Amino acid sequence: MSNKHSATLLVSCPDSQGLVAAIANFLLTYNANILHADQHQDAVENLFLMRIQWDLHGFSLPMESFAAAFAPIAEKHNMSWEVSLSSRKPRMAIFVSKYEHCLVDLLHRWRIGELDCDIPLIVSNHEDCRGLAEFHGIPYHVISVNKDNKEQAEAAQWALLEAAEVDLIVLARYMQVLSHKFVERYPHCVINIHHSFLPAFDGAKPYHRAFARGVKLIGATSHYVTEILDDGPIIEQEVMRISHRDDVDDLIQKGRDLERVVLSRAVRWHLENRILAYNNKTVIFD
Amino acid sequence: MSNKHSATLLVSCPDSQGLVAAIANFLLTYNANILHADQHQDAVENLFLMRIQWDLHGFSLPMESFAAAFAPIAEKHNMSWEVSLSSRKPRMAIFVSKYEHCLVDLLHRWRIGELDCDIPLIVSNHEDCRGLAEFHGIPYHVISVNKDNKEQAEAAQWALLEAAEVDLIVLARYMQVLSHKFVERYPHCVINIHHSFLPAFDGAKPYHRAFARGVKLIGATSHYVTEILDDGPIIEQEVMRISHRDDVDDLIQKGRDLERVVLSRAVRWHLENRILAYNNKTVIFD
Amino acid sequence: MSNKHSATLLVSCPDSQGLVAAIANFLLTYNANILHADQHQDAVENLFLMRIQWDLHGFSLPMESFAAAFAPIAEKHNMSWEVSLSSRKPRMAIFVSKYEHCLVDLLHRWRIGELDCDIPLIVSNHEDCRGLAEFHGIPYHVISVNKDNKEQAEAAQWALLEAAEVDLIVLARYMQVLSHKFVERYPHCVINIHHSFLPAFDGAKPYHRAFARGVKLIGATSHYVTEILDDGPIIEQEVMRISHRDDVDDLIQKGRDLERVVLSRAVRWHLENRILAYNNKTVIFD
Amino acid sequence: MSNKHSATLLVSCPDSQGLVAAIANFLLTYNANILHADQHQDAVENLFLMRIQWDLHGFSLPMESFAAAFAPIAEKHNMSWEVSLSSRKPRMAIFVSKYEHCLVDLLHRWRIGELDCDIPLIVSNHEDCRGLAEFHGIPYHVISVNKDNKEQAEAAQWALLEAAEVDLIVLARYMQVLSHKFVERYPHCVINIHHSFLPAFDGAKPYHRAFARGVKLIGATSHYVTEILDDGPIIEQEVMRISHRDDVDDLIQKGRDLERVVLSRAVRWHLENRILAYNNKTVIFD
Structure with a gap:
C-alpha cells in the first residue's frame, strides 16, 4: 500500500479566495500524487479547514525541508498547520x-x-x-x-x-x-x-x-x-x-x-x- | 379482520402471585379468544402491568357488564384498569x-x-x-x-x-x-x-x-x-x-x-x- | 443566501497529477468564491471525481462563456463535466x-x-x-x-x-x-x-x-x-x-x-x- | 439475584383457547413467582409460543418431577416444550x-x-x-x-x-x-x-x-x-x-x-x- 509512505497535512485558517489553489499548486510543484483531499468551509466562522494526504513516492521535496518551503504560504494566509508522516507511528x-x-x-x-x-x-x-x-x-x-x-x-x-x-x-x-x-x-x-x-x-x-x-x-x-x-x-x-x-x-x-x-x-x-x-x-x- | 371487533384491557397493580392466572381464567370463563397478550413486571417498583386483547366474536360476556364482572378481581388485586373497544374510535x-x-x-x-x-x-x-x-x-x-x-x-x-x-x-x-x-x-x-x-x-x-x-x-x-x-x-x-x-x-x-x-x-x-x-x-x- | 446565485460543476476524469490545481486555478482566475468543494479518487478505477460550487457574485466569467473557457482544461484531462446554475430550477x-x-x-x-x-x-x-x-x-x-x-x-x-x-x-x-x-x-x-x-x-x-x-x-x-x-x-x-x-x-x-x-x-x-x-x-x- | 435459581419454560403448540390459563394455573398450583412471561401468537400458522421464567425459591414442585406433572397439560394441547434451569450452565x-x-x-x-x-x-x-x-x-x-x-x-x-x-x-x-x-x-x-x-x-x-x-x-x-x-x-x-x-x-x-x-x-x-x-x-x- 502506497499509504505506508504518505504525508498528511491538516490546515485551518481564515477563509479567502485561492486557498485550494495555493495548496494544490504548492504540492504540484513537488510532484505530489494526492491520495485523498477533503476540505470544509465554516461560513459562520469564516474558517477554511483542509486535510490532504499524498504519496511520498516521487515527492521531490524532502520532508525535513517541508516547513521552510511551506512557510510563505502559511504566513500569507495565516494558517495553522500540521504535517504527519505515515512512517512515524503515534x-x-x-x-x-x-x-x-x-x-x-x-x-x-x-x-x-x-x-x-x-x-x-x-x-x-x-x-x-x-x-x-x-x-x-x-x-x-x-x-x-x-x-x-x-x-x-x-x-x-x-x-x-x-x-x-x-x-x-x-x-x-x-x-x-x-x-x-x-x-x-x-x-x-x-x-x-x-x-x-x-x-x-x-x-x-x-x-x-x-x-x-x-x-x-x-x-x-x-x-x-x-x-x-x-x-x-x-x-x-x-x-x-x-x-x-x-x-x-x-x-x-x-x-x-x-x-x-x-x-x-x-x-x-x-x-x-x-x-x-x-x-x-x-x-x-x- | 377480527381485530375490528376486539376489546383491549390495560391493567396495572402491585405484583403478586396468580395475576396472570386470575385474568386468563376470567377471560376463559367467557370464551375469549385472546389475540395478543403482553405483560411486564417492574421488579424495582413491584408493579405488574398487562395488555390483553381478545376477539369479541364468541365472547359471552356483554361488554356493558364487563366492569361489574371484573370488579371482584380488580378489587382483590388493587388493579387500575381500563378497557377499550375497537368499535369505538378515539x-x-x-x-x-x-x-x-x-x-x-x-x-x-x-x-x-x-x-x-x-x-x-x-x-x-x-x-x-x-x-x-x-x-x-x-x-x-x-x-x-x-x-x-x-x-x-x-x-x-x-x-x-x-x-x-x-x-x-x-x-x-x-x-x-x-x-x-x-x-x-x-x-x-x-x-x-x-x-x-x-x-x-x-x-x-x-x-x-x-x-x-x-x-x-x-x-x-x-x-x-x-x-x-x-x-x-x-x-x-x-x-x-x-x-x-x-x-x-x-x-x-x-x-x-x-x-x-x-x-x-x-x-x-x-x-x-x-x-x-x-x-x-x-x-x-x- | 448567496447559494441562490451559484454555479455547481461536476467533473469526472482519469486521475492524474494536477487536477485539483488545474480546476482551482481556473476558478481563481475569474475570482470565484468557492462555497463548497468535494472530490473523490477511486484508486481501483483510477478515476477522479469532483463537485465544486461557487458564488456567482463577483465571478468575472459570464456563464455563457464558461464552456469555451473551460474546454482546454477539460480536453487536456479528458474530463466529463456538467455545470448547473442555481438560477435555473430543474x-x-x-x-x-x-x-x-x-x-x-x-x-x-x-x-x-x-x-x-x-x-x-x-x-x-x-x-x-x-x-x-x-x-x-x-x-x-x-x-x-x-x-x-x-x-x-x-x-x-x-x-x-x-x-x-x-x-x-x-x-x-x-x-x-x-x-x-x-x-x-x-x-x-x-x-x-x-x-x-x-x-x-x-x-x-x-x-x-x-x-x-x-x-x-x-x-x-x-x-x-x-x-x-x-x-x-x-x-x-x-x-x-x-x-x-x-x-x-x-x-x-x-x-x-x-x-x-x-x-x-x-x-x-x-x-x-x-x-x-x-x-x-x-x-x-x- | 433470584434469577440465579430460576426455571425457564419454552412452549410451542397449536393455538387454542385457554393456553395461558392452563400454564399459569399449573405454575400457580406450585406457588411459582413468575419473573418474566412473554407469548406470541402466529395467526397465519395458528401457533402459540410462550416463554415463562419463574423463581425456584418457594416453588413447591421438585424439578425432577416437573415433566411428569406437566405432561397432562402438554399432551392435551399437543405442546412441544423444554425447561431449563439457571443452575445448570449450558x-x-x-x-x-x-x-x-x-x-x-x-x-x-x-x-x-x-x-x-x-x-x-x-x-x-x-x-x-x-x-x-x-x-x-x-x-x-x-x-x-x-x-x-x-x-x-x-x-x-x-x-x-x-x-x-x-x-x-x-x-x-x-x-x-x-x-x-x-x-x-x-x-x-x-x-x-x-x-x-x-x-x-x-x-x-x-x-x-x-x-x-x-x-x-x-x-x-x-x-x-x-x-x-x-x-x-x-x-x-x-x-x-x-x-x-x-x-x-x-x-x-x-x-x-x-x-x-x-x-x-x-x-x-x-x-x-x-x-x-x-x-x-x-x-x-x-
Missing part, C-alpha cells in the same frame, strides 16, 4: 480503571492492525487489567489515586508519559478526573469516553439517570478532554434502543457495546489525523 | 402553529387508515394550515394566543374540545406552552413532540443549541405533557446522524423527518392502547 | 400509481422549499391521486397502461414529458415497468424507489418475501433506473428493525416510512447536483 | 479459523459474565488463536480440514464435542462448511455469523460483492445452521452505513464490528433460552 498511552471492555477492544484492534500506533504503556489505578496488558506485551503501571495524593499521582503519571514520549492519551473508562494542570499539558490529545449521549447525563452515573428518566435510547460519546468535565469537543456519538424490559444492568451491558465502538472510532480518526478541533467542536475528515 | 384533536410537517404527516396517516381515530377538529393560533385542514374536511379553528389573553384563549380551546368530546390532544409543533390548569384536565392525554433528544436541549431552540454544542446526532422526543415543560413521560425517541457539513438549517430540515416519525408512532401507540404510563415513564406494549 | 415529473405516501411526501417537501424544482406534471395510470395533485396546483395526467397498449401509453407519456421539458422523472411507487426504449432516453434521470434492501428481494412483493424469510430488518432502496429491473446504481438505502410481532401488513406500514425518506433524499441530492454515477454505482457529494 | 464450543475478532469478543463477554455458560473447548483448523485460548484457560484443539479429510476431521470434532457434552456450537468465523451429517446432529444448536445482510450476498466474499454492487449499507446476520448454506433461521441482523469513500478493506474493517455484536447477541439469547425457531424463522423473547 505513541498512545491508555488509562484504565477496573472495567476492561474498552481496553480489550483497543488492544484487539491494535493487535490486528486497525489502530496504527505504538502503545508504550498502560496506566491504571488498579491491578485488575494487568494480565491483559501482559498478554499483549505492554508495560502496565499502577498508580493509586485518592483524595490526598492526586498531585503526586499525576506527577508520577506525567513522568511516565514524558519518558515514553506519548502523543495521545486515551481514557478507556478511567474513573478519575484529571486536574486542569494535567489537561492543559495535552490540548486535544486526551480522548475520553463518556457513557451517555452528551450533553444529556454528563457527570456521574449516567445509566442510572437514563433509566430513571425513562429514555428510549441510550448513548455514548467520545470527546477531547478539556478543563470542564464532559464538555470538550465531541468526536463521535452513537445510540442504541432500549425498552421498559431493560433494567439498569441491561443498560450498562448494552452500553458497553456503544462505548467500545465510539471510543475506538475516535482513537482511529485521531491516529489517522482526521480530526480538526475548533470552537469546542470537531470536523471529522472521513 | 376522538383526537390536533394543535398546530405554523410548521405544517407534522400535521401533513398525521393527516396522511389518518386518511390511509394508519391512525384509527376520528379527528373532529384542528386548533391553531395561525391561519397558515387552514387549506390543509379543509382539503381533509376537518374543521379548523384559529384562536390567537398572546401574553395577555392566554386564559381566555385556553377557555375557548377547552370549550371546543369539550364540545367535540375529545379523548386525545396532539401538539403537532404547537408553539405555545399550555397552562398547568389546562394540562391537569387531560392527564396522559396530551402528546407533544419536542425537537431534541430529551433530556438534552429541553426548552427553546434545541437545533441551534445542538449545533452550538457540536453533537454528532440530533434527535426528537414524543412525550405526554405534564406541568413541567419537556419533562413528561417519554413515549418514543429517534436520532439521526449529522456532520460538520450540516448548518442549523440542515439540522432543522433533517429534524423534520425525525419529528414526524416520532410523533406519529406515539399517537398510533396511544390510539391502540399500547401505552401504560407510571412513575414518569412509559411501558410500550408493541 | 423540472421534475412524478409518476405514481395508487399508493400515495411517497407522492404526499414529495409534494409536501416541494411546497415548503425542501425540494428546489418545478413540478410541471404528475403522470399516473389511475385516478386515485388527482385530488392531491390539484390541491397542489399541479396538472395530473392519467394514462392507463395494460399489456396491450404499453407502447402507445409510453408514447403518450413521452409526449407529455417532452412538452414539459422535464429533466428528472421520479417513480413514486409507480407500479409499471418502463420499457428499455423509454429508459434509454433518460440516462441517470429516472429515480425509482424499491421497497426492499437491494439486492435482497428485487422484483415483486418484497415485503411478503422478507416476512417469509424471517429477516430482522426491512429496507428501502432508491436507485437510477436502468434496463435491468431493480439493478441500477443505488443512491440511498435505509433499514428499520422489525420483530416476530410484525405481520406482512406491519411490514408494509413500517416500510412506507422508509420509502418516503429514502426516495426524497435521492431526489434532493439529484436536484442539488450531488450525485455522480459511474460503473453502476454512485458517489454522493454531501 | 456448555458451548467455539469453532474459529484465523480471524480472531469474534472469538476475542465472545471470550471477553464470557469472562465478565455477560455470557452465562461453560466453554469446555475451542476447535480450529489453524494454530493462530491458540494464545488467546490459553490466556483464557480454554483447551484449544487444532483439526486440519481439507478436501480429502473432511469426513475424518468431522469425526474427530464430533468426538471432542461428545466428550465435552456440548449443548451449543458457535461458528465464530469458522471458514469451513459443515456437512449435512454433522449439522443434522445439532438441530438449532449451531449458530453461525455470516458477514452480509442475508439473503443478500449469501455464499463467498460478501464484502467484495457488496462493494461491487455499490450498496450504501453493509450488514451481518447470525443464524442457526441448516443443511442449506446461509439459509437457516435468522436470529439477528444489523447494518452500518458506508460511503463511496470506503473501499473493500474499509468494509471488512467496519463489518467486523457488526459481526461481533450480531453474533454475541444471538449467542446470549440462545443461552438465555430466548429463541424459539419454527418454519425457518425465529421468535426472540427479549
Whole structure:
C-alpha cells in the first residue's frame, strides 16, 4: 500500500479566495500524487479547514525541508498547520480503571492492525487489567489515586508519559478526573469516553439517570478532554434502543457495546489525523 | 379482520402471585379468544402491568357488564384498569402553529387508515394550515394566543374540545406552552413532540443549541405533557446522524423527518392502547 | 443566501497529477468564491471525481462563456463535466400509481422549499391521486397502461414529458415497468424507489418475501433506473428493525416510512447536483 | 439475584383457547413467582409460543418431577416444550479459523459474565488463536480440514464435542462448511455469523460483492445452521452505513464490528433460552 509512505497535512485558517489553489499548486510543484483531499468551509466562522494526504513516492521535496518551503504560504494566509508522516507511528498511552471492555477492544484492534500506533504503556489505578496488558506485551503501571495524593499521582503519571514520549492519551473508562494542570499539558490529545449521549447525563452515573428518566435510547460519546468535565469537543456519538424490559444492568451491558465502538472510532480518526478541533467542536475528515 | 371487533384491557397493580392466572381464567370463563397478550413486571417498583386483547366474536360476556364482572378481581388485586373497544374510535384533536410537517404527516396517516381515530377538529393560533385542514374536511379553528389573553384563549380551546368530546390532544409543533390548569384536565392525554433528544436541549431552540454544542446526532422526543415543560413521560425517541457539513438549517430540515416519525408512532401507540404510563415513564406494549 | 446565485460543476476524469490545481486555478482566475468543494479518487478505477460550487457574485466569467473557457482544461484531462446554475430550477415529473405516501411526501417537501424544482406534471395510470395533485396546483395526467397498449401509453407519456421539458422523472411507487426504449432516453434521470434492501428481494412483493424469510430488518432502496429491473446504481438505502410481532401488513406500514425518506433524499441530492454515477454505482457529494 | 435459581419454560403448540390459563394455573398450583412471561401468537400458522421464567425459591414442585406433572397439560394441547434451569450452565464450543475478532469478543463477554455458560473447548483448523485460548484457560484443539479429510476431521470434532457434552456450537468465523451429517446432529444448536445482510450476498466474499454492487449499507446476520448454506433461521441482523469513500478493506474493517455484536447477541439469547425457531424463522423473547 502506497499509504505506508504518505504525508498528511491538516490546515485551518481564515477563509479567502485561492486557498485550494495555493495548496494544490504548492504540492504540484513537488510532484505530489494526492491520495485523498477533503476540505470544509465554516461560513459562520469564516474558517477554511483542509486535510490532504499524498504519496511520498516521487515527492521531490524532502520532508525535513517541508516547513521552510511551506512557510510563505502559511504566513500569507495565516494558517495553522500540521504535517504527519505515515512512517512515524503515534505513541498512545491508555488509562484504565477496573472495567476492561474498552481496553480489550483497543488492544484487539491494535493487535490486528486497525489502530496504527505504538502503545508504550498502560496506566491504571488498579491491578485488575494487568494480565491483559501482559498478554499483549505492554508495560502496565499502577498508580493509586485518592483524595490526598492526586498531585503526586499525576506527577508520577506525567513522568511516565514524558519518558515514553506519548502523543495521545486515551481514557478507556478511567474513573478519575484529571486536574486542569494535567489537561492543559495535552490540548486535544486526551480522548475520553463518556457513557451517555452528551450533553444529556454528563457527570456521574449516567445509566442510572437514563433509566430513571425513562429514555428510549441510550448513548455514548467520545470527546477531547478539556478543563470542564464532559464538555470538550465531541468526536463521535452513537445510540442504541432500549425498552421498559431493560433494567439498569441491561443498560450498562448494552452500553458497553456503544462505548467500545465510539471510543475506538475516535482513537482511529485521531491516529489517522482526521480530526480538526475548533470552537469546542470537531470536523471529522472521513 | 377480527381485530375490528376486539376489546383491549390495560391493567396495572402491585405484583403478586396468580395475576396472570386470575385474568386468563376470567377471560376463559367467557370464551375469549385472546389475540395478543403482553405483560411486564417492574421488579424495582413491584408493579405488574398487562395488555390483553381478545376477539369479541364468541365472547359471552356483554361488554356493558364487563366492569361489574371484573370488579371482584380488580378489587382483590388493587388493579387500575381500563378497557377499550375497537368499535369505538378515539376522538383526537390536533394543535398546530405554523410548521405544517407534522400535521401533513398525521393527516396522511389518518386518511390511509394508519391512525384509527376520528379527528373532529384542528386548533391553531395561525391561519397558515387552514387549506390543509379543509382539503381533509376537518374543521379548523384559529384562536390567537398572546401574553395577555392566554386564559381566555385556553377557555375557548377547552370549550371546543369539550364540545367535540375529545379523548386525545396532539401538539403537532404547537408553539405555545399550555397552562398547568389546562394540562391537569387531560392527564396522559396530551402528546407533544419536542425537537431534541430529551433530556438534552429541553426548552427553546434545541437545533441551534445542538449545533452550538457540536453533537454528532440530533434527535426528537414524543412525550405526554405534564406541568413541567419537556419533562413528561417519554413515549418514543429517534436520532439521526449529522456532520460538520450540516448548518442549523440542515439540522432543522433533517429534524423534520425525525419529528414526524416520532410523533406519529406515539399517537398510533396511544390510539391502540399500547401505552401504560407510571412513575414518569412509559411501558410500550408493541 | 448567496447559494441562490451559484454555479455547481461536476467533473469526472482519469486521475492524474494536477487536477485539483488545474480546476482551482481556473476558478481563481475569474475570482470565484468557492462555497463548497468535494472530490473523490477511486484508486481501483483510477478515476477522479469532483463537485465544486461557487458564488456567482463577483465571478468575472459570464456563464455563457464558461464552456469555451473551460474546454482546454477539460480536453487536456479528458474530463466529463456538467455545470448547473442555481438560477435555473430543474423540472421534475412524478409518476405514481395508487399508493400515495411517497407522492404526499414529495409534494409536501416541494411546497415548503425542501425540494428546489418545478413540478410541471404528475403522470399516473389511475385516478386515485388527482385530488392531491390539484390541491397542489399541479396538472395530473392519467394514462392507463395494460399489456396491450404499453407502447402507445409510453408514447403518450413521452409526449407529455417532452412538452414539459422535464429533466428528472421520479417513480413514486409507480407500479409499471418502463420499457428499455423509454429508459434509454433518460440516462441517470429516472429515480425509482424499491421497497426492499437491494439486492435482497428485487422484483415483486418484497415485503411478503422478507416476512417469509424471517429477516430482522426491512429496507428501502432508491436507485437510477436502468434496463435491468431493480439493478441500477443505488443512491440511498435505509433499514428499520422489525420483530416476530410484525405481520406482512406491519411490514408494509413500517416500510412506507422508509420509502418516503429514502426516495426524497435521492431526489434532493439529484436536484442539488450531488450525485455522480459511474460503473453502476454512485458517489454522493454531501 | 433470584434469577440465579430460576426455571425457564419454552412452549410451542397449536393455538387454542385457554393456553395461558392452563400454564399459569399449573405454575400457580406450585406457588411459582413468575419473573418474566412473554407469548406470541402466529395467526397465519395458528401457533402459540410462550416463554415463562419463574423463581425456584418457594416453588413447591421438585424439578425432577416437573415433566411428569406437566405432561397432562402438554399432551392435551399437543405442546412441544423444554425447561431449563439457571443452575445448570449450558456448555458451548467455539469453532474459529484465523480471524480472531469474534472469538476475542465472545471470550471477553464470557469472562465478565455477560455470557452465562461453560466453554469446555475451542476447535480450529489453524494454530493462530491458540494464545488467546490459553490466556483464557480454554483447551484449544487444532483439526486440519481439507478436501480429502473432511469426513475424518468431522469425526474427530464430533468426538471432542461428545466428550465435552456440548449443548451449543458457535461458528465464530469458522471458514469451513459443515456437512449435512454433522449439522443434522445439532438441530438449532449451531449458530453461525455470516458477514452480509442475508439473503443478500449469501455464499463467498460478501464484502467484495457488496462493494461491487455499490450498496450504501453493509450488514451481518447470525443464524442457526441448516443443511442449506446461509439459509437457516435468522436470529439477528444489523447494518452500518458506508460511503463511496470506503473501499473493500474499509468494509471488512467496519463489518467486523457488526459481526461481533450480531453474533454475541444471538449467542446470549440462545443461552438465555430466548429463541424459539419454527418454519425457518425465529421468535426472540427479549
